[in-house]
Amino acid sequence: MKTKEGELLPRGRKIQNSKTHLYYDHKNLKAIPQMNLSTACVIYLHNNAISQIENIQSSTLCALYLQCNNISEIKNLEEVKNLKKLYLGNNEICVLEGLNQLGQLEELHIEKQNLPMGTSLCFDPRSIMCISKSLKVLNISDNGIESLSGLMPLRHLTSLCASNNRLKDIEETCELLKFWFYLKNAWFQGNPISKKHRYREDIIASSYCLDFLDDKPVSPSSRNFIKCLENNKLKKSSRPSIDLTQIVASAPDNYPPPLKNAVSASLIHSQLHIFGPLDVHIKNPISIVRGKPRLKKKPPHNRLNKEDSHSFPALFAYGMGSAWK
Incomplete structure (x- = not known):
């Protein structure tokens, strides 16, 4: 039996009333x-x-x-x-x-x-x-x-x-x-x-x-x-979200959404040279041409063109003549 909060009395003991x-x-x-x-x-x-x-x-x-x-x-x-x-x-x-x-x-x-x-x-x-x-x-x-x-x-x-x-x-x-x-x-x-x-x-x-x-x-x-x-x-x-698949037009419909986003982000990054979240308005959307894969642009090389041979000595042109035939 409890008297005050958390205080227990032994069994059989009678509780006497007090003034309070x-x-x-x-x-x-x-x-x-x-x-x-x-x-x-x-x-x-x-x-x-x-x-x-x-x-x-x-x-x-x-x-x-x-x-x-x-x-x-x-x-x-x-x-x-x-x-x-x-x-x-x-x-x-x-x-x-x-x-x-x-x-x-x-x-x-x-x-x-x-x-x-x-x-x-x-x-x-x-x-x-x-x-x-x-x-x-x-x-x-x-x-x-x-x-x-x-x-x-x-x-x-x-x-x-x-x-x-x-x-x-x-x-x-x-x-x-x-x-x-x-x-x-x-x-x-x-x-x-x-x-x-x-x-x-x-x-x-x-x-x-x-x-x-x-x-x-x-x-x-x-x-x-x-x-x-x-x-x-x-x-x-709270930031506005951008749907990358809407920016890149004519993306293949058979691509799953994650692949569409990845391809779109890659194309936009190579076009705009930016990093991080996109907050640039793109006027002309990039399009993907089916069946024509993108080719890497070859770096410039030191091979001489045929039209530039007149500016070199005749001896040098004679030695390189076999390469232009």
């Missing part, structure tokens, strides 16, 4: 009892049979544990405006709502809701906007969620667990990561996007300071390398 911590967990409660909350900071009501949130009015309350109950709706939290941690996992909540007054909330755990087959957890835009400036930790795993677009206003997130959902659009997820500037820990395993080619590289390239992805560390050197690689790809994709 109230323990009502594992008592098979069907409703939240009346409690003196004047000095309460933490209330443990998890692992009961509670069906609705009620009887919680405290200006000092910081953490509320309500996981593993039968709650189907988030409501009656208007009087706990200073609440910082809310645990609602393993309930029956289908809409994330009722958080309009929780402007100090920093952690929200609403994972593994027992929802009907084919349904998923939805997000109320008003509640998301109210907690957008304070929320840092969000756990929405195992809820059949297909899109995270409704969470875009949460720009102060540092930890997001969205594993085991139905996220399919990797491009949408990467675009959302660009809005979450402070995100350091993310979990997306168990989604269709995690099976995409270069999934990890795309997620890291879209984030700013991600330290862990699916429990695996992201080193600064690997992050910088992936970002530089993606930037180079963007620069190359």
